[in-house]
Amino acid sequence: MSRIFDIDDFAMASSGSVVRMAQWEHEAHPFYADFGQLALAVDAITTRAPLHLSGKSGGGKSHFLNALLFGPPENFEKVRDSLDLPKWDRIACHRIFISSFEAPSEIWYRTVVKEFSTHDQPQRMLEVLEEAAADRETLHVVWIVESGRGITATVQGGLLEIVGQDTIRDPQGKQFDARNVAFVTDSNHQANESGDFAIHELDQAYGRRWTRRLTFAGLDPEQEARVLRELAADSTEEQVGQVVALAIAIRRKHGENALESVLPPTIDAELDLLGCLRRLPVDSRQTVFNTLLGHCQDQERDEAESIFAEAFGVKVDTDSAAAKAVGVL
Structure with missing residues (x-):
């Protein structure tokens, strides 16, 4: 650790x-x-x-x-x-x-x-x-x-x-x-x-x-989760795990030359998403698609919906890095 x-x-x-x-x-x-x-x-x-x-x-x-x-x-x-x-x-x-x-x-x-x-x-x-x-x-x-x-x-x-x-x-x-x-x-x-x-x-x-x-690859998922816990201390463990899992899934898709309309996740963007999840009475899907998955183009919407569901536990693929992060981080 x-x-x-x-x-x-x-x-x-x-x-x-x-x-x-x-x-x-x-x-x-x-x-x-x-x-x-x-x-x-x-x-x-x-x-x-x-x-x-x-x-x-x-x-x-x-x-x-x-x-x-x-x-x-x-x-x-x-x-x-x-x-x-x-x-x-x-x-x-x-x-x-x-x-x-x-x-x-x-x-x-x-x-x-x-x-x-x-x-x-x-x-x-x-x-x-x-x-x-x-x-x-x-x-x-x-x-x-x-x-x-x-x-x-x-x-x-x-x-x-x-x-x-x-x-x-x-x-x-x-x-x-x-x-x-x-x-x-x-x-x-x-x-x-x-x-x-x-x-x-x-x-x-x-x-x-x-x-x-x-x-320069930035922080690994475990390090990233620790930093988010420190900077967003009011967020729940589940919320931090979901956000890190989503970031992992986005990076994985980028490595496959997919989801190119979605910008790379950053600590600042992840903190913004955590703040929205904590403060706003808005459902998580709408929040995610206006933060980390914001500006996703229509032709990539299905893939984006899939990784959102995966990261937030709606439908979990237990073999994926993002799904594992939900349960581990």
């Missing part, structure tokens, strides 16, 4: 545990990370192994990176210290949204018109490298957001001489010592076999630059 550990107690956790990361006051709830994935991510960043998180939509990749890189400092520091990893004086994190770029040169400069003449305007990548060069004792972490959506093979090619390199040169010949720069990215490439995501194919040369390749 997995346990939930606070980030302050990371040293007590082990493989299979869930780690409750610290949150800012304005956030609705903390992020819950798998112990192993959190350890692998912090190790990669600290040792400058280029880190690529890839997996299905809804798995929490962006939420995880935001909590780790831009959340309270203890989310990174407690893990680093527990693993006895090298310490830098400071960690500075930078997001670079590269999906609007059309050519490799735009990673560095974009042409702008000013006072009837054109100028090369330095872009964020160049600014970060200049900051890193002036601040050698700080580890600068560059998060290339959504490596895939809008990042063409041509632009990926422009990153070949940047990601994971100790020495980086811009198109104008300026040279940077990048030994205090780490690169991170996230994508849906790993989960895009059925073409569900509107992304460009991952160029193999670019893909090889990312040596730490985490398949």
